Amino acid sequence: MPGMPNLQNVRQKNLKGEDLPPLPELTLDPNGLPSGFTPSREPPVWMTTDDEAPVHRFEELPAKEQKQVLSRVTAIRQAGAFANDDERKLIEEYVEFKLSQLTRKGNRLGGKTPAHELQDKFFREINPLNLAKTDKTEVRVFMATKVVGLAPQFLNNYHLVPRVQTAILLARLSELVEVQGNGPQAPPVQFTKALPELLALLKQDKANTPAGVRAWGIAGAVKLYNVQNLKIGERSKIVETLVEQINKSGDEPWWNQWRMVEAMGQIRVTSLADKKPIVAQALARVLIDESRDWLVRSEAATALGQLNYETGTDLGLIAYEVGQMARQMTDAYLKDPTNRRWKLCYIKVYGAFKPTDANGTGTGLLKQAQDRAALAAYRNPIGAVFDKVLPLVAGVVKKADTVATTQEELAKFLTDNPPKVDRIHSAEEPLHAKQPLGASQQPPVPPAGG
Numbered sequence: 001m002p003g004m005p006n007l008q009n010v011r012q013k014n015l016k017g018e019d020l021p022p023l024p025e026l027t028l029d030p031n032g033l034p035s036g037f038t039p040s041r042e043p044p045v046w047m048t049t050d051d052e053a054p055v056h057r058f059e060e061l062p063a064k065e066q067k068q069v070l071s072r073v074t075a076i077r078q079a080g081a082f083a084n085d086d087e088r089k090l091i092e093e094y095v096e097f098k099l100s101q102l103t104r105k106g107n108r109l110g111g112k113t114p115a116h117e118l119q120d121k122f123f124r125e126i127n128p129l130n131l132a133k134t135d136k137t138e139v140r141v142f143m144a145t146k147v148v149g150l151a152p153q154f155l156n157n158y159h160l161v162p163r164v165q166t167a168i169l170l171a172r173l174s175e176l177v178e179v180q181g182n183g184p185q186a187p188p189v190q191f192t193k194a195l196p197e198l199l200a201l202l203k204q205d206k207a208n209t210p211a212g213v214r215a216w217g218i219a220g221a222v223k224l225y226n227v228q229n230l231k232i233g234e235r236s237k238i239v240e241t242l243v244e245q246i247n248k249s250g251d252e253p254w255w256n257q258w259r260m261v262e263a264m265g266q267i268r269v270t271s272l273a274d275k276k277p278i279v280a281q282a283l284a285r286v287l288i289d290e291s292r293d294w295l296v297r298s299e300a301a302t303a304l305g306q307l308n309y310e311t312g313t314d315l316g317l318i319a320y321e322v323g324q325m326a327r328q329m330t331d332a333y334l335k336d337p338t339n340r341r342w343k344l345c346y347i348k349v350y351g352a353f354k355p356t357d358a359n360g361t362g363t364g365l366l367k368q369a370q371d372r373a374a375l376a377a378y379r380n381p382i383g384a385v386f387d388k389v390l391p392l393v394a395g396v397v398k399k400a401d402t403v404a405t406t407q408e409e410l411a412k413f414l415t416d417n418p419p420k421v422d423r424i425h426s427a428e429e430p431l432h433a434k435q436p437l438g439a440s441q442q443p444p445v446p447p448a449g450g
Helices: 063-079 085-101 115-126 138-155 160-175 195-202 211-225 232-247 254-267 278-287 294-306 315-335 342-351 365-371 373-397 403-416
Strands: 177-179
Touching (some): 085 138, 138 195, 211 232, 232 254, 278 315, 315 342, 315 373, 342 373, 365 373
């Protein structure tokens, strides 16, 4: 480049005045950037925008008048029921006002009223902690319904912070009790109207909706799945949506993949009405996917152990693939045993076979085969894999010097006992098919464990 000196001729000295080796020659591409240089990506709009919701009427009121209006809102909320349409209109405006405050630039992360505190305070106005069974719920249910109606505006526009806080608020609404329960025969009725928006959030275009926002769609969907009064068809939609997103998650950040897999393990359902084990199939495809992070794959192993299996699903094949993943993971472990995530990964491999929770409420492939007569045929193949995996897990967790030896034993066992089929169910495609049904073409992702 004109005017640039030859770096090899530049003499440098250290603090002692001693000559340092000459700098390497810099080779420039005359038609572009220096060789090997990767420019940083432009930050997305949702990280740089200063757009805010329009100024609300309440914000334009003189301080004294605004205080009076907000006091009236508090009185209506405490009454729990509307006396007239004017009160309904005022509460509707109040919800719009509270959501608009999340978008204010000064409220994003700092200041006197950061967005996460505003969100939490607003949620507690909708769902107070000190409710009595006799308290009326009309106003609070109206507020929650209004939040759901306004959610798309605040989920799909403005800065990342208000988007995330709106998603969190939406995910929390299922905690709201519309009708108090009265014993086991009459459980409480909880708020479920947020489900369509949460599922829509999961399906949002990844280029326009950050993963940190969509992650709360996962959390909210799992919370709703466990609501007793949710309809069967709505539960099926949650499962179908999560499976669809897992099958297309190869280009997601690893931690969002992890949340999707974890969600399926928490829901525990294996199949829908047609009895095809679509959940187990999706998780097994994640388990064997060598392009995914080790935490994602090991979480898939744990999740596979938590599903409620019926006859027809080949648990022996699933156990074998867990063993294969453990063998592959140990190759990476032996190259870099200092990574602090390894213990967690191997404990999750253990969780594929037996419970890891302190209270023993979890399950696992081996536990299910031992406890359920319908799965008894898989006790021996699952137990055989577990017997080889257990010393490997113990060696990594305790940092023993036996890991390489136990890995060799596991590898020999897997080689000597290959599975007869590559399908976990007769109605599902082979596990090692190039691409799961319904999955989109995925761009390359970092190697597992990266």
